[in-house]
Amino acid sequence: MEVEQRDNECIWYDPALVEGDPRQYFDIHFWHQQAAVTGSAKGRGTTFFIRGPKMEMALRHYYRGGLFGKFVKDQYWFQGWEATRCGAEINLLAYLREKKMPVPRPVAARAVKNGRTYRADILVEKIPGARDLVAILSENSLLAHDYRAIGRLVRRLHDAGVCHTDLNIHNILRDRKGKLWLIDFDKCQQRDGEQWKEDNLARLHRSFKKEKEKRQIRWQPEDWAAVLKGYNHIRK
Template sequence: MERIEHGSEIIWYDPECFGAFKRDYFEIDYWREQNAIRGKSVGRNTTWFVEDEVGHKVLRHYYRGGMIGRVMEDTFLHVAESKSRAMAEFTVLAKLHRRGLPVPRPCAARMVRSNLVYRADIILTRINNARDLVAILKEQALNKQEWQGIGRTIRQFHDAGLYHADLNSHNVLLDDSGKSWLIDFDKCHFRQPGSWSRENMERLLRSFRKEQGLHPGFHWSEQDWQALLSGYRAS
């Protein structure tokens, strides 16, 4: 991992992810000028998909949620560099990636300080040919083996001690080979074994039930959840 400090800007980056790293990589206007934007995902905020000489990447700016987000949309109170949102997520992902777990590889993280606050961004490798479970289940059902595979994957993360702060059906991806992945590790951290793993799974179940209520014809049932659990418990 390399570190750059330029004025109020601090950047961590993995040189193996880039040909020659540029600070401009965090600016969406740079990618527009290069005609290198390959798409975007629009939810509460926009995540950009871009392509450089090495491959496809994801550029994400950090925003606040909840009521405070209406006042401090994308600013956070200043903390130690390693505890900033981007650097903390970069660190977690780097550990998971080294362990061979199915996560996007962290490429670069940035914090930009301004008086008592900072803003943050992260760049990740893009998981090719993958969609989140909500997008898939709106179109088709998964078979028992696929559900069991998802359960086994989540168990791998829990066995590694990873607490996923937002384990929901949007943050589980399935690629075209049937491999499952987890994404969005903002505010995630490692813990000792405890009841948190059960609470994590309950959060995921609530997510499936919520999406089922939102989308008529959503291809999910409680039986699918039992198949996921059987994979989780068998691991």
Template structure:
């Protein structure tokens, strides 16, 4: 990770070739003015898909949730550069990418200091031709082999001590029969232990059940979960 600080702006880069990026590249208006927005994803907030030198990237701003959002929707208490949420996620993505785990490649991250506070953004590569697992299962079932494969992939992360703070059905992408995990905000590397690993899996199961409750036709059932667990347990060290 390469850091560059100018006044109240700190930028992190994954590669020297990205040094040409400036703070303006983290503003959706910049991409709109250059007709470079190729799509969006709308959840609680909008995530932008942009094109840079024909490469598709994802631009995501860090928004607050819960009670604190009533006081400020995007300002966080500054804990030091490396502990800020954009830089921490950026570093984790770099480490996972080096480990060969299926995650998006990080491009750059930005934090803006405002006295004792900061706000931030991150740019990552877009996983092309992918859909989140909720979108996939809304339209068609997965074969048993893919459920088993998904379990094995999650076990790979856990074997490396990767804790995903929000492991859920929408943070799993499928592209050409390959799974990817995304959105590692507040994620971290931990010593592998059954306690947090099992809690991670329980969170994922709750996510499936929650979405099934909203959409009865979602292609998910207990047998699918058992197939996922079978793959997970077969690969967990």
């Protein structure tokens, strides 16, 4: 990952994926002019899907959530470039890719400083043909071996020492070939110790139960046992 740093701006980018000036990669008007915007998704903000020169990508601006976010939409306190939300996320994705984890390939990230605060954007690979588990379970049930695969995926993440602080079934995808992926590593970090791993699993469990109540997904409480079997490397 290359880094370009100026007084008020820092850009991280993969030179194998970025052609020309990396700054234009964060300009949605530039992509519209290229007729390269293929879609968008609404969340805390809008994520734009872009057909890039090397792959399809997702461009996301960082927005605050919660009550504070109603007053300060997208500004964060500056504590150094590597501590920015985008810098931390793109470096964590690069680390996980080195560990052969199925996470989106990081393309580029940018933080722009204004006084004591900054705004940020990140550009990552869009996994082709992938859908999150909520969408999948809204239509079909999963088999026990699917849930064991989910458990194994989380175990690999934990073995790499990474806590996904928003581990839920919106952030676990499955592509057309059945491969599972993890996305959205904003505010995630490497951790020592063991207790956080149990807490992280419990968070995922709550996500299944929440979506069952909210959307009536095709998940049953007994399916969780298969997730734990996969996590603990129990084959049957």
